[in-house]
Amino acid sequence: MTGLRITVWNEFRHERSNPAVGAIYPDGIHAALAPPLSEAGHAVRTATLDEPEHGLGGAVLDETDVLLWWGHQAHAEVQDAVVDRIQARVLAGMGLIPLHSAHFSKIFKRLMGTSCNLKWRVADERERLWVTAPGHPIAAGLPERIELEPEEMYGEHFDIPAPEELVFVSWFQGGEVFRSGCCFRRGAGRIFYFRPGHETYPTYHQPMIQRVIANAVRWAAPVPTAQPKHGRCDALERIG
Amino acid sequence: MTGLRITVWNEFRHERSNPAVGAIYPDGIHAALAPPLSEAGHAVRTATLDEPEHGLGGAVLDETDVLLWWGHQAHAEVQDAVVDRIQARVLAGMGLIPLHSAHFSKIFKRLMGTSCNLKWRVADERERLWVTAPGHPIAAGLPERIELEPEEMYGEHFDIPAPEELVFVSWFQGGEVFRSGCCFRRGAGRIFYFRPGHETYPTYHQPMIQRVIANAVRWAAPVPTAQPKHGRCDALERIG
Amino acid sequence: MTGLRITVWNEFRHERSNPAVGAIYPDGIHAALAPPLSEAGHAVRTATLDEPEHGLGGAVLDETDVLLWWGHQAHAEVQDAVVDRIQARVLAGMGLIPLHSAHFSKIFKRLMGTSCNLKWRVADERERLWVTAPGHPIAAGLPERIELEPEEMYGEHFDIPAPEELVFVSWFQGGEVFRSGCCFRRGAGRIFYFRPGHETYPTYHQPMIQRVIANAVRWAAPVPTAQPKHGRCDALERIG
Amino acid sequence: MTGLRITVWNEFRHERSNPAVGAIYPDGIHAALAPPLSEAGHAVRTATLDEPEHGLGGAVLDETDVLLWWGHQAHAEVQDAVVDRIQARVLAGMGLIPLHSAHFSKIFKRLMGTSCNLKWRVADERERLWVTAPGHPIAAGLPERIELEPEEMYGEHFDIPAPEELVFVSWFQGGEVFRSGCCFRRGAGRIFYFRPGHETYPTYHQPMIQRVIANAVRWAAPVPTAQPKHGRCDALERIG
Numbered sequence: 001m002t003g004l005r006i007t008v009w010n011e012f013r014h015e016r017s018n019p020a021v022g023a024i025y026p027d028g029i030h031a032a033l034a035p036p037l038s039e040a041g042h043a044v045r046t047a048t049l050d051e052p053e054h055g056l057g058g059a060v061l062d063e064t065d066v067l068l069w070w071g072h073q074a075h076a077e078v079q080d081a082v083v084d085r086i087q088a089r090v091l092a093g094m095g096l097i098p099l100h101s102a103h104f105s106k107i108f109k110r111l112m113g114t115s116c117n118l119k120w121r122v123a124d125e126r127e128r129l130w131v132t133a134p135g136h137p138i139a140a141g142l143p144e145r146i147e148l149e150p151e152e153m154y155g156e157h158f159d160i161p162a163p164e165e166l167v168f169v170s171w172f173q174g175g176e177v178f179r180s181g182c183c184f185r186r187g188a189g190r191i192f193y194f195r196p197g198h199e200t201y202p203t204y205h206q207p208m209i210q211r212v213i214a215n216a217v218r219w220a221a222p223v224p225t226a227q228p229k230h231g232r233c234d235a236l237e238r239i240g
Numbered sequence: 241m242t243g244l245r246i247t248v249w250n251e252f253r254h255e256r257s258n259p260a261v262g263a264i265y266p267d268g269i270h271a272a273l274a275p276p277l278s279e280a281g282h283a284v285r286t287a288t289l290d291e292p293e294h295g296l297g298g299a300v301l302d303e304t305d306v307l308l309w310w311g312h313q314a315h316a317e318v319q320d321a322v323v324d325r326i327q328a329r330v331l332a333g334m335g336l337i338p339l340h341s342a343h344f345s346k347i348f349k350r351l352m353g354t355s356c357n358l359k360w361r362v363a364d365e366r367e368r369l370w371v372t373a374p375g376h377p378i379a380a381g382l383p384e385r386i387e388l389e390p391e392e393m394y395g396e397h398f399d400i401p402a403p404e405e406l407v408f409v410s411w412f413q414g415g416e417v418f419r420s421g422c423c424f425r426r427g428a429g430r431i432f433y434f435r436p437g438h439e440t441y442p443t444y445h446q447p448m449i450q451r452v453i454a455n456a457v458r459w460a461a462p463v464p465t466a467q468p469k470h471g472r473c474d475a476l477e478r479i480g
Numbered sequence: 481m482t483g484l485r486i487t488v489w490n491e492f493r494h495e496r497s498n499p500a501v502g503a504i505y506p507d508g509i510h511a512a513l514a515p516p517l518s519e520a521g522h523a524v525r526t527a528t529l530d531e532p533e534h535g536l537g538g539a540v541l542d543e544t545d546v547l548l549w550w551g552h553q554a555h556a557e558v559q560d561a562v563v564d565r566i567q568a569r570v571l572a573g574m575g576l577i578p579l580h581s582a583h584f585s586k587i588f589k590r591l592m593g594t595s596c597n598l599k600w601r602v603a604d605e606r607e608r609l610w611v612t613a614p615g616h617p618i619a620a621g622l623p624e625r626i627e628l629e630p631e632e633m634y635g636e637h638f639d640i641p642a643p644e645e646l647v648f649v650s651w652f653q654g655g656e657v658f659r660s661g662c663c664f665r666r667g668a669g670r671i672f673y674f675r676p677g678h679e680t681y682p683t684y685h686q687p688m689i690q691r692v693i694a695n696a697v698r699w700a701a702p703v704p705t706a707q708p709k710h711g712r713c714d715a716l717e718r719i720g
Numbered sequence: 721m722t723g724l725r726i727t728v729w730n731e732f733r734h735e736r737s738n739p740a741v742g743a744i745y746p747d748g749i750h751a752a753l754a755p756p757l758s759e760a761g762h763a764v765r766t767a768t769l770d771e772p773e774h775g776l777g778g779a780v781l782d783e784t785d786v787l788l789w790w791g792h793q794a795h796a797e798v799q800d801a802v803v804d805r806i807q808a809r810v811l812a813g814m815g816l817i818p819l820h821s822a823h824f825s826k827i828f829k830r831l832m833g834t835s836c837n838l839k840w841r842v843a844d845e846r847e848r849l850w851v852t853a854p855g856h857p858i859a860a861g862l863p864e865r866i867e868l869e870p871e872e873m874y875g876e877h878f879d880i881p882a883p884e885e886l887v888f889v890s891w892f893q894g895g896e897v898f899r900s901g902c903c904f905r906r907g908a909g910r911i912f913y914f915r916p917g918h919e920t921y922p923t924y925h926q927p928m929i930q931r932v933i934a935n936a937v938r939w940a941a942p943v944p945t946a947q948p949k950h951g952r953c954d955a956l957e958r959i960g
Contacts, residue, residue, distance in 0.1 A: 087353075091354060091355055091399065093855050110353055111353040112353055113327075113350055113351040113352055113353045113426055114331060114426050114427050115331055115427065115470075117470040117471075118470060119469065119470060119471065119472075119473045120471070120472060120473070121472060121473055121474070121475060123475060123479050124479070124480065125475070125479045125480075128655060128657075128956070130635075130636045130637070130656070130657050131636070131637060131945070131946075131948070132636050132637065132638075132659065133642070133905070134637055134907075134908045134945040134946065134947065134948050135813050135905065135907065135908025135909060135910070135942070135943050135945050136905075136943065136945070137943050139943070139945050140943045140944055140945060141944055141945070142945065142946060143946045144636075144637065144946050144948045144949060153475075155473065155610075156468070156610045156611070156612050156624075156649065157468035157470070157610070157611060157612065157614055157624065158612075159331065159427055159468075159470070161401065161404075161424070161425065161426060162404060162425060162613070162645065162646065164401075164402060164884075164885075165642065165884075166642065166646070169636065169649060169657045169659075170657070171651060171652075171655060171656065171657045172651075173475075173477065173479050173957070174475030174476060174477050174479050175475060175476030175477040175608060175651060176476070176610070176651065177608075177610050177649045177650070177651045177657050179612065179649070184401070185401065185402060185853070185855065185856075186353055186354050186401060187354050187355065187399055187854075187855065188854045188855025189855060190855070222855070223855050223856065223857050223859070223860045224860055224861055225851070225854040225855050225856070225859050225860060225861070225862065226851075226854065226862060226863045226864050227854065228396070228397035228399075228851070228854050228864045229359065229864060230355075230357040230358060230359060230397070230399070231357075231359065231360070232359075232360060232361060233359045233360070233361055233395065234361070235361060235363060235365070235393075235413075235414030235415060236414060236415030236416070236848070237413065237414050237415040237893070239363050239364070239365045239413050239414050240364065240365075333615050368716070368895060368897075370875075370876045370877070370896070370897050371705070371706075371708070371876070371877060372876050372877065372878075372899065373665070373882070374667075374668045374705040374706065374707065374708050374877055375573050375665065375667065375668025375669060375670070375702070375703050375705050376665075376703065376705070377703050379703070379705050380703045380704055380705060381704055381705070382705065382706060383706045384706050384708045384709060384876075384877065395850075396850045396851070396852050396864075396889065397850070397851060397852065397854055397864065398852075402853070402885065402886065404644075404645075405644075405882065406882065406886070409876065409889060409897045409899070410897070411891060411892075411895060411896065411897045412891075413717070415848060415891060416850070416891065417848075417850050417889045417890070417891045417897050419852065419889070425613070425615065425616075427614075427615065428614045428615025429615060430615070462615070463615050463616065463617050463619070463620045464620055464621055465611070465614040465615050465616070465619050465620060465621070465622065466611075466614065466622060466623045466624050467614065468611070468614050468624045469624060476608070477653070567833075571834060571835055571879065590833060591833040592833055593807075593830060593831040593832055593833045593906055594811060594906050594907050595811055595907065595950075597950040597951075598950060599949065599950060599951065599952075599953045600951070600952060600953070601952060601953055601954070601955060603955060603959050604959070604960065605955070605959045605960075633955075635953065636948070637948035637950070639811065639907055639948075639950070641881065641884075641904070641905065641906060642884060642905060644881075644882060653955075653957065653959050654955030654956060654957050654959050655955060655956030655957040656956070664881070665881065665882060666833055666834050666881060667834055667835065667879055708876070708877035708879075709839065710835075710837040710838060710839060710877070710879070711837075711839065711840070712839075712840060712841060713839045713840070713841055713875065714841070715841060715843060715845070715873075715893075715894030715895060716894060716895030716896070717893065717894050717895040719843050719844070719845045719893050719894050720844065720845075
């Protein structure tokens, strides 16, 4: 499953306002996420909040197979009309990979129907992602756990619908656990929420994290299915 | 699980504008749904679209353990502020039972995140609900199938997230199938979508259908759990 | 849901051979598990491995609504004929609550179809059970987490089918996580696997643990459903 | 995902004893299932009950990525030692596709933990498989339904654990429904049960059915994941 059309969307604010973040991601988180996917043979473009229509105008969404989404401080600035279009595209089959603080993005909350709230703490602590679904395509080629240090903590309760497949559960040094790799299906589209990636830590430069994201992109790729017919329909069998 | 506080909400338009419907439900669908629940020992009130705040103002929602919802032609008239409050109550633990054409209600679509679209046909045909989860509390006391004739047809594909528990699958005479009894959890609340109940048929007078709804009310009752703490939190263990 | 008929089954070997265990559970783990259930209004009996037919002969299983199971060093001594009968009773609706090292019991492995293997370590460490499903009946009345110290560690990967509902995830001081409260349905019966309870620690004297087990017993109680008819059957509609 | 190593296992008794079956599948059902998979680029071999070790001796299972299984009248003749080896291979990642009457095969019942019982009738009736999961890889390239006429009827209740993904639900002319395409994960392996294929009907010559099986083979292919370590392990963090 190479040759997918990937759009990496990033809020791209922290990197320009916080030198500590800019030092880690000088061209933005999107610029770190894109190259490994290009190298894997996909056609990757990026889009950011402050571009017109958030960089998702014209045919961009229609030409996107899988959309990655990183946002944090400016969720509210994303236009509802764009959220509507993303939702429609997911239901029609586009994959969506909300990353880290995108748990609070409009599009993720829209698709989940819940608050998507959680506990959090930035305290330079260790995270250990345990694979709870060996054999899952998103865990392909991984060891049985991934160590990250330091990372932000996200803790349960994470207010999401029960994941349809649970690929990772995180352990945090400070005492919490978190469902960190969660698969959902909505309409014909697939969604993989992946927890790691606080902006002040170099998480997306980590090869194992890049591997998870590359696996998730393949898993979330659209499947060419007949769009089901909805609405009023005639009987297939004689009635009465 | 008796003594629950039930609110039966009904759009209550068809019954007043269509004599055929009024003949079946002279005081409204809500007036047919409420008595069996009262007789089961619950405290039941009703609410309808054209009352102020749709009959859900003041403390009504806060004092509701399980909310039944029947709507059809006027989904768009339900105020968004009321939908917001219902959603918040479900996430806090209130049960919700959307009936039949409520698949297209704002609150159900909000909680599902999908279009909730489906096929349909009104052709006086036979429906047969097969129990796919014997042993499930919502199937308590039922035979292995329930026959309804006539009913409206609803057919797949039904655009909902995969039900967490699938209690009924319907067979229709005209050639379709439908996932007719679907359990979901959102936040601390439970949702049971139940298909039957087209307004031109006397479905809610059927004892087996009343039994399913009574079972569902008990299943969806709130559980007194600690509301989880969300937001920033301190470490439980020493870090570093 | 009081007045259930509960059978608490215990291997009852460690308590008699290891003084450290005998000091904690002088009359056996079963004797610690039974009283809180009796006090909750259930009819509780106990059964142990070294009784004839493991204490499950005659009508005991037929008269059991929910069976608790604790075993560890002598799984292999449980007769296959007894395992067959327990499995048949679960499929017919009896609840089953395998505790702790019962992950390796014949009956649990039989019902899961997997190895049920895991990581473990006895190192006097802290366990913290986080509620991942607030609003679930098994979490009724609980705080958002339960602390246990010391306990044995069980770590992922736990080789079970994906739980149908995941109520608890454990954090361990030594760095692991574990899916500690797992709901399954098999036939008309419900199964709740609950992790805590190493024999050298007084876990079953802990009120919060007793609360979980009492909740699980109610959740797993049989539901009086029509047993579905299987085998050859006639058509309900005319064919051809 | 081409170039998989597929083994098509068939009981191969009906074809030799019943001329009506032999007329449809002169070289056996396996000989009908194999060519479309070979043409798709896989390395396909076949194996049958009456071969030594049922054709699964030596390294055959170790060199199989996905195993298809058709059996009916001679389930009891399959040696338990072979079933043990198949189960171990599935838990290690091999895909398994039990077809039609293989619902009662030893290996499927072993992996499910339930009776796998159902209703059935051979009455030359119409079956219509509805896609309930558009966007699922097993539904790739399919229309919204597949029509089969005639076929055997299988009806609910089907005594299996709730499928982790439900891809097809069948409608039968005589009045029943059935969960016909069911995904399960056990250990690192994936299982897809697919209903159609009674031996007296030419179902496996149907291109859409062949398409489903080809899709399922790709979906069930092993994923190269680290086999998790089980058993006693040391702490990753300092305790105490």
